[in-house]
Amino acid sequence: MLRTTTGVLSRLTINETKTTGSAFALEFVRWRRKPRWLPVAKSKLFRVPERKQQNADEKAELMRLHNNYKLQMRSLRQYLREEVLRLNVTTTADHIVLTPEQEEAEFQRCMQENEAWNQKIAVERNERLQRELEEKAVEIRQRLEAARIREEERLERADEVVRREIELSKSFITRDKLDTAIEQALANPVDYNFSLDLKGNIYRGRNTVPGGKGTPTLGGANEIEVQQTLKASN
Amino acid sequence: MSVVKYIGRTTDFRGKTLWELVGNLRDFGVGRLLIRNKFQRYEEPCYMRILKVEVTPHDPAKDPIRKVAVTVEKTWRGVVSPKPVTIYSTSYKPDYELVPKEEEQKYLNNNKKVSExxxxxxxxxxxxxxxxxxxxxxxxxxxxxxxxxxxxxxxxxxxxxxxxxxxxxxxxxxxxxxxxxxxxxx
Structure with missing residues (x-):
């Protein structure tokens, strides 16, 4: 069929290229058939398909043979289906048939075996539980001991802190000691100032000079400066 | 006389749909005789007598097929069905034909039966x-x-x-x- 249609279609495409005369109007004919979604071709729009007349004798004979075959196959399938069902009910091929006493004995045997297994497993389980219990007890004891030691250390540290505070509280300035403390502070002024040179040496005291000790080189000017800054800050 | 030209697929049906037939009759054709042309291939009489017509809701946008429920007394191959039959799902088929009143006797007098x-x-x-x-x-x-x-x-x-x-x-x-x-x- 393809071979017969190719001629027509190639002629069509040639005509088309001739009429359009453009290289862009090329159509590639891959499937030599109208796709199903295209409407009926214009040339086929008013065509009424012819009804093929079948020979009545042939038709009757073919119909009879067909019905005959279907009837035979249906009957056979029904027979085989029933046969399988019957076999499933009556056959002893895939299982062993036992009398009730035998079944009871078999059941008892299975029960005994099961009991034996259960006992064996119970012994093993009890041993394991006992062992786990002991291990747990040891662990708990160890943890209790560790906790006790931690608590003692904590108390020790707290005691230490308390002792140190008590020791320190002896030097606290109370209302009674206030005057003496002031006097003592005035008597012993502490100078926290210091200066650094380029080598990183520290010279304690406001007026210390690198060469000697406590010589105020720029004392007057410094005091004036300090007073000025104090005023500015106030 | 104009020439009727059929286009498209051929069909085995010949006649009108039930809606077309029943809608044009007085009292919706209750009491009239109908035939299905498809069944006229049998020698035994096949016809239906309309007993009741019931119009069913129809939305042409959803389903262009117009159906109508027609209750008939059905005779098929010489056997009268004991109960009235309601034709609904096949009522759209353009295969029904109304029997003129003077021709009804032709169907009613046909006493052929299917041999046992x-x-x-x-x-x-x-x-x-x-x-x-x-x-x-x-x-x-x-x-x-x-x-x-x-x-x-x-x-x-x-x-x-x-x-x-x-x-x-x-x-x-x-x-x-x-x-x-x-x-x-x-």
Whole structure:
């Protein structure tokens, strides 16, 4: 069929290229058939398909043979289906048939075996539980001991802190000691100032000079400066 | 006279839909006789008498097929159905025809009946299976039940015990319907 249609279609495409005369109007004919979604071709729009007349004798004979075959196959399938069902009910091929006493004995045997297994497993389980219990007890004891030691250390540290505070509280300035403390502070002024040179040496005291000790080189000017800054800050 | 030209696919139907017929009649054609053209191939009378017409809701946008529920007294191949039948799902088929009142007698007087046919109950086994069964059971001519399809309008019946069936069922090719096809063959 393809071979017969190719001629027509190639002629069509040639005509088309001739009429359009453009290289862009090329159509590639891959499937030599109208796709199903295209409407009926214009040339086929008013065509009424012819009804093929079948020979009545042939038709009757073919119909009879067909019905005959279907009837035979249906009957056979029904027979085989029933046969399988019957076999499933009556056959002893895939299982062993036992009398009730035998079944009871078999059941008892299975029960005994099961009991034996259960006992064996119970012994093993009890041993394991006992062992786990002991291990747990040891662990708990160890943890209790560790906790006790931690608590003692904590108390020790707290005691230490308390002792140190008590020791320190002896030097606290109370209302009674206030005057003496002031006097003592005035008597012993502490100078926290210091200066650094380029080598990183520290010279304690406001007026210390690198060469000697406590010589105020720029004392007057410094005091004036300090007073000025104090005023500015106030 | 204009020439009627049909286009498109050919059809086996001939006639109108029930909606077209019933909608143009007084009292929706209750009491009138209808025929399905498809069933006129049978010699026995096939016709329907309209008993009741019920218009059903219709949305042409959803479904362009217009149906109508028509209750009829149905006669098919000379057998009058005991209960009235409601035609609904097939009412859209353009295969119905209204019988003119003067022609009704033609259908009503047609007294042909389907001759009684009796189906066979049993059938032979196919050859190989028959051999197996012979070996297993020792029965020389084993037979099995025939599986006949069940339909609501079957005009044949199964053979009773000791009855000779008119339609034989064989495992072979059977008797040819048109023997002349086999002339000079083999």
């Amino acid at each position: 046919q009796i189906l066979a109950n049993s059938i032979d086994f196919p050859p190989l299976l028959r051999e197996f069964i012979r070996q297993e059971t020792g029965v020389q001519e084993p037979t099995m039940k025939v599986h006949h399809k069940q339909t609501h309008n079957k005009l044949v019946r199964l053979a009773k015990d000791g009855e000779k069936p008119t339609i034989e069922c064989t495992m072979g090719l059977g008797r040819p319907a048109s023997p002349k096809l086999y002339e000079n063959v083999l």
